[in-house]
Amino acid sequence: xxxxxxxxxxxxxxxxxxxxxxxxxxxxxxxxxxxxxxxxxxxxxxxxxxxxxxxxxxxxxxxxxxxxxxxxxxxxxxxxxxxxxxxxxxxxxxxxxxxxxxxxxxxxxxxxxxxxxxxxxxxxxxxxxxxxxxxxxxxxxxxxxxxxxxxxxxxxxxxxxxxxxxxxxxxxxxxxxxxxxxxxxxxxxxxxxxxxxxxxxxxxxxxxxxxxxxxxxxxxxxxxxxxxxxxxxxxxxxxxxxxxxxxxxxxxxxxxxxxxxxxxxxxxxxxxxxxxxxxxxxxxxxxxxxxxxxxxxxxxxxxxxxxxxxxxxxxxxxxxxxxxxxxxxxxxxxxxxxxxxxxxxxxxxxxxxxxxxxxxxxxxxxxxxxxxxxxxxxxxxxxxxxxxxxxxxxxxxxxxxxxxxxxxxxxxxxxxxxxxxxxxxxxxxxxxxxxxxxxxxxxxxxxxxxxxxxxxx
Amino acid sequence: xxxxxxxxxxxxxxxxxxxxxxxxxxxxxxxxxxxxxxxxxxxxxxxxxxxxxxxxxxxxxxxxxxxxxxxxxxxxxxxxxxxxxxxxxxxxxxxxxxxxxxxxxxxxxxxxxxxxxxxxxxxxxxxxxxxxxxxxxxxxxxxxxxxxxxxxxxxxxxxxxxxxxxxxxxxxxxxxxxxxxxxxxxxxxxxxxxxxxxxxxxxxxxxxxxxxxxxxxxxxxxxxxxxxxxxxxxxxxxxxxxxxxxxxxxxxxxxxxxxxxxxxxxxxxxxxxxxxxxxxxxxxxxxxxxxxxxxxxxxxxxxxxxxxxxxxxxxxxxxxxxxxxxxxxxxxxxxxxxxxxxxxxxxxxxxxxxxxxxxxxxxxxxxxxxxxxxxxxxxxxxxxxxxxxxxxxxxxxxxxxxxxxxxxxxxxxxxxxxxxxxxxxxxxxxxxxxxxxxxxxxxxxxxxxxxxxxxxx
Numbered sequence: 001x002x003x004x005x006x007x008x009x010x011x012x013x014x015x016x017x018x019x020x021x022x023x024x025x026x027x028x029x030x031x032x033x034x035x036x037x038x039x040x041x042x043x044x045x046x047x048x049x050x051x052x053x054x055x056x057x058x059x060x061x062x063x064x065x066x067x068x069x070x071x072x073x074x075x076x077x078x079x080x081x082x083x084x085x086x087x088x089x090x091x092x093x094x095x096x097x098x099x100x101x102x103x104x105x106x107x108x109x110x111x112x113x114x115x116x117x118x119x120x121x122x123x124x125x126x127x128x129x130x131x132x133x134x135x136x137x138x139x140x141x142x143x144x145x146x147x148x149x150x151x152x153x154x155x156x157x158x159x160x161x162x163x164x165x166x167x168x169x170x171x172x173x174x175x176x177x178x179x180x181x182x183x184x185x186x187x188x189x190x191x192x193x194x195x196x197x198x199x200x201x202x203x204x205x206x207x208x209x210x211x212x213x214x215x216x217x218x219x220x221x222x223x224x225x226x227x228x229x230x231x232x233x234x235x236x237x238x239x240x241x242x243x244x245x246x247x248x249x250x251x252x253x254x255x256x257x258x259x260x261x262x263x264x265x266x267x268x269x270x271x272x273x274x275x276x277x278x279x280x281x282x283x284x285x286x287x288x289x290x291x292x293x294x295x296x297x298x299x300x301x302x303x304x305x306x307x308x309x310x311x312x313x314x315x316x317x318x319x320x321x322x323x324x325x326x327x328x329x330x331x332x333x334x335x336x337x338x339x340x341x342x343x344x345x346x347x348x349x350x351x352x353x354x355x356x357x358x359x360x361x362x363x364x365x366x367x368x369x370x371x372x373x374x375x376x377x378x379x380x381x382x383x384x385x386x387x388x389x390x391x392x393x394x395x396x397x398x399x400x401x402x403x404x405x406x407x408x409x410x411x412x413x414x415x416x417x418x419x420x421x422x423x424x425x426x427x428x429x430x431x432x433x434x435x436x437x438x439x440x441x442x443x444x445x446x447x448x449x450x451x452x453x454x455x456x457x
Numbered sequence: 458x459x460x461x462x463x464x465x466x467x468x469x470x471x472x473x474x475x476x477x478x479x480x481x482x483x484x485x486x487x488x489x490x491x492x493x494x495x496x497x498x499x500x501x502x503x504x505x506x507x508x509x510x511x512x513x514x515x516x517x518x519x520x521x522x523x524x525x526x527x528x529x530x531x532x533x534x535x536x537x538x539x540x541x542x543x544x545x546x547x548x549x550x551x552x553x554x555x556x557x558x559x560x561x562x563x564x565x566x567x568x569x570x571x572x573x574x575x576x577x578x579x580x581x582x583x584x585x586x587x588x589x590x591x592x593x594x595x596x597x598x599x600x601x602x603x604x605x606x607x608x609x610x611x612x613x614x615x616x617x618x619x620x621x622x623x624x625x626x627x628x629x630x631x632x633x634x635x636x637x638x639x640x641x642x643x644x645x646x647x648x649x650x651x652x653x654x655x656x657x658x659x660x661x662x663x664x665x666x667x668x669x670x671x672x673x674x675x676x677x678x679x680x681x682x683x684x685x686x687x688x689x690x691x692x693x694x695x696x697x698x699x700x701x702x703x704x705x706x707x708x709x710x711x712x713x714x715x716x717x718x719x720x721x722x723x724x725x726x727x728x729x730x731x732x733x734x735x736x737x738x739x740x741x742x743x744x745x746x747x748x749x750x751x752x753x754x755x756x757x758x759x760x761x762x763x764x765x766x767x768x769x770x771x772x773x774x775x776x777x778x779x780x781x782x783x784x785x786x787x788x789x790x791x792x793x794x795x796x797x798x799x800x801x802x803x804x805x806x807x808x809x810x811x812x813x814x815x816x817x818x819x820x821x822x823x824x825x826x827x828x829x830x831x832x833x834x835x836x837x838x839x840x841x842x843x844x845x846x847x848x849x850x851x852x853x854x855x856x857x858x859x860x861x862x863x864x865x866x867x868x869x870x871x872x873x874x875x876x877x878x879x880x881x882x883x884x885x886x887x888x889x890x891x892x893x894x895x896x897x898x899x900x901x902x903x904x905x906x907x908x909x910x911x912x913x914x
Contacts, residue, residue: 102692102801103830125696145641156639158648159616174888180797181829182613183866184602184652185873185884186910187892191615191648195641212698235559239582241669241735243700278698281742289736340637344559372638373560409640416642427642431631434899435644441898442891453643 003085006064007042010055010086017045018086028087033075034335034381034389035418040067040081045089049165049173049204052088056202057171059086059447067449068198070137071113075336076417078144078197082451088202090139096120097205104210105162105179110139110203117208126210129154132413133322139203144415145195152238152371153245153277154211156413161194165205169443179207192438197415198449200442214277217245218287219311220304221274222294223267227251227354228347229297230270234370235343236293242286246275247371248318251354254325254365258317261324266317267301272370273318280306318367325365325378332363332380335389337396337419339403340374340412349406353377353399360391374412401426416453424453460542463521464499467512467543474502475543485544490532491792491838491846492875497524497538502546506622506630506661509545513659514628516543516904524906525655527594528570532793533874535601535654539908545659547596553577554662561667562619562636567596567660574665583667586611589870590779596660601872602652609695609828610702610734611668613870618651622662626900636664649895654872655906657899671734674702675744676768677761678731679751680724684708684811685804686754687727691827692800693750699743703732704828705775708811711782711822715774718781723774724758729827730775737763775824782822782835789820789837792846794853794876796860797831797869806863810834810856817848831869858883873910881910 011018019025020042029039046052059066065085072079081087094111101124108117115135117128132141132148140146142164147156154160163177166189177183177190193201224230227249234247250258250271259266274290276283283306291302305311317324326334341349350366357364357377368375379395381388400410400423410423424432436454440446450456468475476482477499486496503509516523522542529536538544551568558581565574572592574585587598589605597603599621604613611617620634623646634640634647650658681687684706691704707715707728716723731747733740740763748759762768774781783791798806807823814821814834825832836852838845857867857880867880881889893911897903907913 100799100801102696103799104696105799145639145645147639147641151639155616158639158645159612168891172887174891175886176888178866179799179864180831180866180869181800182602182604182608182615182797182831182869184604184868184870185866185877186881186889187653187657187895188602188615188648188651189888189891191645194645196644200644212696214698239559239561239669241671279742279746282739285736285738340639342557342560342562342636343638344557374637374639407636409635409637409642411641412637412639413641420642424643429632430629431633431646432643434625434631434646437898438644438895441894 001063003041003064006059006062006086009058010044013051013054014044019043028069028089029080030072031077031080032073034333035077035080038080038082040087041084043087043089045092047092049167052167052202052204053171053173055088056167056169060169060171060445063445063447065447065450068139068143068202070111070140071135073134073136074140074144074417075414076419078415078417078452080418082418090137093204099124101126103179104212105207106210107205107207108138109205110137112138114138114141121210125213127213128208129211130157130160138206138208142194142203142206143196143198147413149246149248149369151369152247153243157194158191160209161190161206162209163207164190164193164203166193166201167204168201169445169448177207197417197453199439199453200448216278216280216283216306217311218276218283218304218306219274219314220287220290220302221314222272222299222302224270224272225298227270227350229299230272231343231347231370233272233294233297233299237290238371240289242289244274244371245277246273248273249368249370249375250318250321251366253363254321254367257324257328257365258321261320261327262317264317273315321367322378329363329380331382333383335379335381335392336376337399338374338376338412338414339399339408339410340372341403341406341408343373345406345408346370346373346375349402350375352402356395356398360395362388362391372412373408418452458520460498460521463516463519463543466515467501470508470511471501476500485526485546486537487529488534488537489530491790492534492537495537495539497544498541500544500546502549504549506624509624509659509661510628510630512545513624513626517626517628517902520902520904522904522907525596525600525659527568527597528592530591530593531597531601531874532871533876535872535874535909537875539875547594550661556581558583560636561669562664563667564662564664565595566662567594569595571595571598578667582670584670585665586668587614587617595663595665599651599660599663600653600655604870606703606705606826608826609704610700614651615648617666618647618663619666620664621647621650621660623650623658624661625658626902626905634664654874654910656896656910657905673735673737673740673763674768675733675740675761675763676731676771677744677747677759678728678771679756679759680726680728682726682755684727684807686756687729688800688804688827690729690751690754690756694747695828697746699746701731701828702734703730705730706825706827706832707775707778708823710820711778711824714781714785714822715778718777718784719774721774730772778824779835786820786837788839790840792836792838792849793833794836794856795831795833795869795871796856796865796867797829798860798863798865800830802863802865803827803830803832806859807832809859813852813855817852819845819848829869830865875909
């Protein structure tokens, strides 16, 4: 029972699609944030569910770790092979298998990216709404329970995955959920797998809910004297039932970076970036109502448009916030983190976190999906500076502790991966033991993404 | 290890709130549909989580079944004590613990009914949208993953339960989820418990999502030459992104019964009953758009109103369909069943089921939550007539088989209970084994609602 044996056996069934070369392993051992490089022992490029099943059987016998790999854009080291073994590259499994226009659902393989899917279904008047920013693979997005800017209207992957095909640790293939919009037939295994970060099974097929492309889309931005005023605007908007498609908060630091990057002159203060979907009349009415609410909370510089070119211009600062910030600090490494609280506590948590960041001397712009109570701090540390890395980690630590005190969660959308494992006990208590029990029952040899999500012995 | 020992021990801690009297046991052994009376050995009236935990510990030691009981309105014998033991009446745990208006959530005990909750929060401009018809307990609604007429807009209990307190079989108390709108922190145990019908844990507290009461509500009805035309209207309405609050199909048989019951003269043909929520302008626009779509599918007699009195008048036939039908067949017992398919297959499944019903000679009106692809057949059999009961069961059997062939599920909202257990293998295949494995891990002595949902040895 060794990793070497597993690699040899898997190599035989993959006919040259398994690599132990250093450059391929390095590609599957890096991450977009601060975790050190961790190389898998081999990378397997799989073509279909049968191969995934065969590989799981072999690895289960040989007790060799398997970690699924998509676009490598996760932010908490979720897809790093912490205990070595085989990185399972799913990107050849990239077929869109069936679009059901009338039912507004689609069946895809896990290596299809969200942008690929959206290009493919656009002509049918449909779109897949979940938008985490990166052009991630849909399998990866389901595995990490991704969400992003549109979750306030359309939900996260939790609400948008109807069914799955999953290869279990023992190589058995199951189907969970299905194509009907709802079901009361037994345990919701779909929702158990979504967000399990590859620790309970390997996703080999997804059935996703789609939306009709709205007749009209309009965008708006507005500045506020404080984060609290911006958040109050959001709370009242949601309470009034205005069906916002996007509600993004961007702090002063980010606005400053965007002004530099795009040579703009936005007022350096917290901003809301808004998007409205609906009929033409409806988006006009929504924009008008929200501008009135914003005004009552001292919002100013409210600009809006439903023309695509102007919309893009309004939103480009939000869409490029990360690049604007990176460009301002070219010698720095970005540590992206997130937390999520009941929205009434959001301004409080952001203010406290911003104060921590200010005191640390580390740049740390904040933006977030404020309609969900979810925000990001992007901490910029000098490359290779371990002292700054420690300071950043202690800021994240305090942010997570406060989030829990305020009734929130340590991650709204990035997942646990390697970065948030230390908070699981505090967030879940004995429920974490139950998660661990379920994991050990379904994967007794702990071959699926070991070292993540559950308690390690 | 006996049920008798458990009852004795539980009796001691409940101080007179445990009954073995026949009339109380009978109240907890009946059901609203066709299952024979099954009496629990005792009924325990619990006041708090600690008592539920203590009872679970005792029953786990004594291997005594426990089945939670709310309002007793489930339709598949979900809360019947199939293997005897203790029926755990949760209706004393009926406190609304905390309303968080800004976050639009509420924390309640499981014995609060949905109407109690809605009365309590009305003054705050909030409502809880899930409406299965019956004034069910919220704990029971979560346990069966209930939904109903508004799920097309607001989702089912799956989407509306944010967090839970759950007593496990071993008596340990866990908290799942929380108050934040989303989380990516570990396995979604909330969604695992919701819909598990009391087989994985006993729900002792719920955190629920609320909605703002819309500024305006309007209602409409419209008749169609066929079920297919009505369903095509619904498909196009959803594809256009019109945010319907309710979309109910009612068949000719039901319309006939309502005409008799209320002395109305509705055209005897399939009808859609519609409800729109939003701003005044928005509901006007929605009604107009839907009336145009309906017209293009030969809809006629489109009537609508946003005045409460007229709205109630329009909808009274849908709301009282069950009573109208029961009144037409006073000597009959109603067997309510449901199935759910991708909406493009709904007209097909309803037509085939209606044909089966017609050929059987049993009255069987059909209505349903057509926006979700979910419908009900209410089969009326003469009381005590075993032959008719068998015929009804064979109609249900064919309906479920077809639903699965069409990519659907054997139950959209009633749950598995005792009535649909035979279809679990066919619907889920090996995934049913995984459900069973999870159950046996969390409840090794099989004390929680035994004989339901999972494979029995």
